[in-house]
Amino acid sequence: MPLKKSEIINLLESKDDKLFQTADEIREKYKGNSVHIRGLIEFTNICRCNCFYCGLRRDNNELERYRLSEDEILDCVQRAVNAGYKTVVLQGGEDMFFDSGKVCSLIKKIKKYDIAVTLSIGERSYEEYKDFKTAGADRYLLRIETTDKNLYAKLHPNMSIDNRIDCLYNLKSSVTKREQA
Ligand code: SF4
Secondary structure: OOOOHHHHHHHHHOOOOHHHHHHHHHHHHHHOOOOOOOEEEEEEOOOOOOOOOOOOOOOOOOOOOOEOOHHHHHHHHHHHHHOOOOEEEEEEOOOOOOOHHHHHHHHHHHHOOOOEEEEEOOOOOHHHHHHHHHHOOOEEOOOOOOOOHHHHHHHOOOOOHHHHHHHHHHHHHHHHHHHHO
16 A cells, blocks of 8 residues: 555654665565566667766766667677566667667567566657557656756756656656556
């Protein structure tokens, strides 16, 4: 049963290890005592953004940039499958070379291995999120480093917390609308 807001606040404010204990109980209840390993494929380190804390940031000229080809990515997937992985994560900077068509093509090819696909490729449009889901993507990682608007703006030039939150809502509705269809 989901925790109430007041219960979450109590857990976060508790000085003992109640938070860790509760997290452990929930983990055990839903996932048991096994360890789930994900095959992370860092397929591009090119990024249009300039987040100050990140080595991939656009203005970091010290970094040697790369992009894996589709064949190279699928070769990594094959190795992950051979090693027994049940999930691969396609992770990269916000590299628009990988447009919706390219990402969807990859997702469809990876799904033929009957494994889960997680994407971690940043802020995209609602339509793109919907296309990824339709192509077979199972999960999407989109972190928020801080919800403090001013700090967010300072750390992420030309980005906004509002757009980040919109992306999360778009991800959510691209899934729910598809499931209702
Ligand atoms: S969007 Fe992600 S990969 Fe790109 S600079 Fe920001 S944190 Fe780094």
